[in-house]
Amino acid sequence: MRLSTKGRYAVMAMADLAAHSVPSEPHQQPKPVALADIAERQDISLSYLEQLFAKLRRGGLVTSVRGPGGGYRLARPSGELRIADIIVAVDEPITATRCSPNGSKGCTKTGARCVTHDLWEELGQQIHVFLSSVSLADVVERRVLGRSRPCNDFDGSSVGSDEAAADFEAA
Numbered sequence: 001m002r003l004s005t006k007g008r009y010a011v012m013a014m015a016d017l018a019a020h021s022v023p024s025e026p027h028q029q030p031k032p033v034a035l036a037d038i039a040e041r042q043d044i045s046l047s048y049l050e051q052l053f054a055k056l057r058r059g060g061l062v063t064s065v066r067g068p069g070g071g072y073r074l075a076r077p078s079g080e081l082r083i084a085d086i087i088v089a090v091d092e093p094i095t096a097t098r099c100s101p102n103g104s105k106g107c108t109k110t111g112a113r114c115v116t117h118d119l120w121e122e123l124g125q126q127i128h129v130f131l132s133s134v135s136l137a138d139v140v141e142r143r144v145l146g147r148s149r150p151c152n153d154f155d156g157s158s159v160g161s162d163e164a165a166a167d168f169e170a171a
Helices: 005-020 035-042 046-058 083-089 117-133 136-140 162-170
Strands: 062-065 071-074
Touching: 005 035, 005 046, 005 071, 005 083, 005 136, 035 046, 035 071, 046 062, 046 083, 083 117, 083 136
Parallel strands: none
Antiparallel strands: 062 071
């Protein structure tokens, strides 16, 4: 799976916005953050950020404040904003196949689906599930590493064993 700059930059900019959206007083709304400031801190083109934030605003993830001192705020607390929602809001598909999403035509010359299509389709679904489990607050507070647990049966000892079958049936 390849995530384009659109998706990566949207997540980077939203993480920056979340990190810099701190109210000056308790129980007050945070001050809006200017896109120019995000662009400078994240080394992203301002015009590109404007395009991304228009989509994020239409997706209900940010609100804009016009006028002097204006900028953007998160529409909801960062703990309620999921990374998958950010990526989807900027029209970034979360897929791992070469085929068109939801299309009936496959990726081979004949138009059939390749033999590994289901593998890559499931990988795309797992990526979406993972990104849906990670909030913007998790990213900002660096709580992402260690969320996935590796499979510990690489030696194959549990494959086909009665214990593995019992575990499978119990689930």
